[in-house]
Amino acid sequence: MSTRIAIASGKGGTGKTTVALNLFTILGDTIAEKIELVDCDVEEPNDQIFFKHAELESQENIYQIVPHIDEDLCIFCRNCVEYCEFNAIVVLPGVKFAEVNKSLCHSCGACSIACAQEAILEYPQKIGMVNSYGIKNQIKLKEGRLKIGSVMQTRLIKELKNRISGDSDIIIYDSPPGTSCPVVETISDTDYVILVTEPTLFGLHDLKLMVNLMKEVNIPYGVVVNKAGLGDNEVYDYLKNQKIDLLGEITFSKDYASIYAQGEIIENMPESIKYQYDHIIEKLMQKLEDD
Amino acid sequence: MKTLITASDNNTEALFDKRFGRAAWFCVYDEDSKDIKFIENMNVNANNGAGTKAAEKAVELDIKKIISGDFGPKAKDLLTKFQIQMVIIQEDELTINQIINTLTG
Numbered sequence: 001m002s003t004r005i006a007i008a009s010g011k012g013g014t015g016k017t018t019v020a021l022n023l024f025t026i027l028g029d030t031i032a033e034k035i036e037l038v039d040c041d042v043e044e045p046n047d048q049i050f051f052k053h054a055e056l057e058s059q060e061n062i063y064q065i066v067p068h069i070d071e072d073l074c075i076f077c078r079n080c081v082e083y084c085e086f087n088a089i090v091v092l093p094g095v096k097f098a099e100v101n102k103s104l105c106h107s108c109g110a111c112s113i114a115c116a117q118e119a120i121l122e123y124p125q126k127i128g129m130v131n132s133y134g135i136k137n138q139i140k141l142k143e144g145r146l147k148i149g150s151v152m153q154t155r156l157i158k159e160l161k162n163r164i165s166g167d168s169d170i171i172i173y174d175s176p177p178g179t180s181c182p183v184v185e186t187i188s189d190t191d192y193v194i195l196v197t198e199p200t201l202f203g204l205h206d207l208k209l210m211v212n213l214m215k216e217v218n219i220p221y222g223v224v225v226n227k228a229g230l231g232d233n234e235v236y237d238y239l240k241n242q243k244i245d246l247l248g249e250i251t252f253s254k255d256y257a258s259i260y261a262q263g264e265i266i267e268n269m270p271e272s273i274k275y276q277y278d279h280i281i282e283k284l285m286q287k288l289e290d291d
Numbered sequence: 292m293k294t295l296i297t298a299s300d301n302n303t304e305a306l307f308d309k310r311f312g313r314a315a316w317f318c319v320y321d322e323d324s325k326d327i328k329f330i331e332n333m334n335v336n337a338n339n340g341a342g343t344k345a346a347e348k349a350v351e352l353d354i355k356k357i358i359s360g361d362f363g364p365k366a367k368d369l370l371t372k373f374q375i376q377m378v379i380i381q382e383d384e385l386t387i388n389q390i391i392n393t394l395t396g
Contacts, residue, residue, distance in 0.1 A: 087340025090347050090369060097350075097373075101365055104340045 002168045003288060004190040006040075010206030012177035014196045015226035015250070017041075018260060020174040021050055022277050023194075023284075025266055031285075032169040034138035040186040041176040042128060042144035042156045050266050054133040054141060062144075062159045063124035064107045064152055069098040073119035083114035103151050127152040130160050140168070153182040161189070179209045184217065192288055193221040194247065199231035204238060211244065220291045221245075224280060227252040245287065248280035294320045295349055296390055297359040301329035303388040307380065309360020312341030318387050319352060320394065327391070342366035349375055358390060 007020040024037040039047040048054055069080070069089070076093035088104035089111060090097065100111070102125065112120045128146040135141055144160035146153055153176070164171060175186040187193050193214060197207040207223070214221045222245035225235060229252045239246050250273060259268050269277075297314035299306045308314035315335055319328045330352075334344040342362070346369040349357055356376040370377055380390070 087334065087337055087344050090343060092347060092350050094351060094353075095373070101340065101343055103365065104343065 002036075002166055002171045003192075004171045004173065005284075006173040006175050006187045006190040006193045007196060008175035008183055008187060008193055008210060009177060009196045010179055010208075010210035011197070011203055014198045014203055014206075015224075016177070016196050017047060017174055018265060019194065019196050019224055019226065019250075020172055021047060021265060022269065022273075023281065024172050025269075026274070026277055026281060027170055027172075028135075028139045030281075034168040035170045035172070036140045036142060036164060036168040037172050037174065038160065038164060039141070039143035039174045040157050040160065040182070041174060042146040042153055042160070042182070043176065045143040045145055047174055048131070048133060048141060048143055050263050051133065051135055051141060052263075054135055056131060057134050057140075058132045060130050060163070061126055062128050062130055062156055064105075064127050064155055065109070065122045066102050066105050066107060066125045067100050067109075067111050067120045067122050069100060070119045070121060071096065071098050073117050074098045075117055075119075077117075079114040079116070080111035080120060083110040085110070107155070126150075128156045130156075130163050132163075138168075154185045157182055157185045161185075179206075179213045184213070187217060187219060190219055191291070192284070193219055194284070195221055195223045196226050197223055197235060198227040199225055199229075199233070199235045200227075201231070201234075203231070204235045207235065208238070211242065220287065222247040222284070222287060225249045245283075247283045247287075248276060250276050250280075292322050292355045293353060294322065294356040294358060294394060295352070295354045296320065296387055297357075298329065298387050301331070303327060303386065303391065305387050307358075307360075307382075307385040307387060307390055309381070309383075311357070311359040311362050311366055312337075312343070312345040314345075314359070317345070317348065318391075319354065320391055322394065325395075340365070343369060346370050346375075349373075 007016045009016050028035045039045040078091045081089045081091050086104050088101045090099050127150045131143050133141040144156045176182045197203040224247050228249035296318040297308045298316040298318045299308040301316050317330045334341045343365045346366040350373050358378045
């Protein structure tokens with residue numbers, strides 16, 4: 001069984017990708033023979049950019065099935081409207097109008113069952129793709145890439161996860177920001193969640209939202225304070241008061257931010273930062289063993 | 292010609308509700324008969340598609356003009372398709388009566 005770890009944050013820009021990439025790289029170099037990084041930020045996947053020598057191994061289009069109502073066959077009985085949990089179907093008997101709103105449709109198929117006239121046809125519609133890359137040996141990267149205009153983030157993340165081979169020692173999910181459905185889907189099957197925050201008012205505000213979510217899903221979690229040295233001490237007081245595990249800190253460094261901006265954090269990890277990650281991994285492994 | 296005004300309650304002294312799909316009531320004003328009716332919005336708490344449902348209701352009621360605070364893209368599509376005029380009022384604190392009075396001039 002693989003150990004599944006998600007890196008999430010609530011707030012955007014706290015350093016999810018940085019932490020995910022560094023943990024992935026260090027774990028891959030040390031304790032994990034087979035490891036996979038999964039970029040679940042399907043609206044803007046960017047993990048792959050940091051691996052300049054990654055080789056694209058496969059590319060698969062992902063579809064959702066959407067219904068279409070044939071107005072010539074439809075008797076405008078509104079049965080399908082009654083069945084639809086998502087208010088995605090508009091049927092107006094008075095003007096003989098029937099239409100499915102694709103952006104509301106969840107592809108559940110209930111309307112097809114509801115229709116006795118066989119007026120509902122289903123056809124596939126592309127929502128995005130899943131790309132798989134090889135980094136080296138058993139070290140892999142997978143990403144979901146949402147089609148522009150599609151709102152099916154959560155479904156694509158689900159499909160992305162279905163395509164992960166279960167034989168890795170460790171799987172790291174780089175989560176999208178926020179606390180809504182795509183994030184819930186990302187963390188749903190994990191053994192541990194690392195919440196990355198920054199010691200600012202904004203970081204703390206969104207961390208609290210994320211902590212509320214964690215309580216709801218009941219998955220063990222700990223916090224990494226990134227950009228330590230910026231802002232104030234409120235986040236530390238909060239963690240102490242709430243008895244939330246602090247896995248470690250990563251000191252803010254302008255030089256490091258500039259290495260990140262150039263996409264070179266994998267090749268150029270400063271010793272001082274590596275040391276901080278080693279410390280985080282040590283604590284993380286301890287937590288995983290405890291749970 | 293019938294006009295729909297989004298309302299926070301079911302009487303003419305009620306405040307205008309600037310939300311379209313999430314308004315509690317729809318006030319239907321018939322400019323010819325001067326008849327005023329209030330219809331409860333059954334989809335006010337729907338998880339999805341409240342705007343679409345409200346637009347659907349408007350088509351069903353043969354409304355020609357809707358007065359609200361804003362219209363979402365899905366509702367807008369449907370209303371445009373059925374050539375229902377969308378009027379946006381951004382003012383707060385207006386009552387339904389005040390809006391009807393401006394209609395009758």
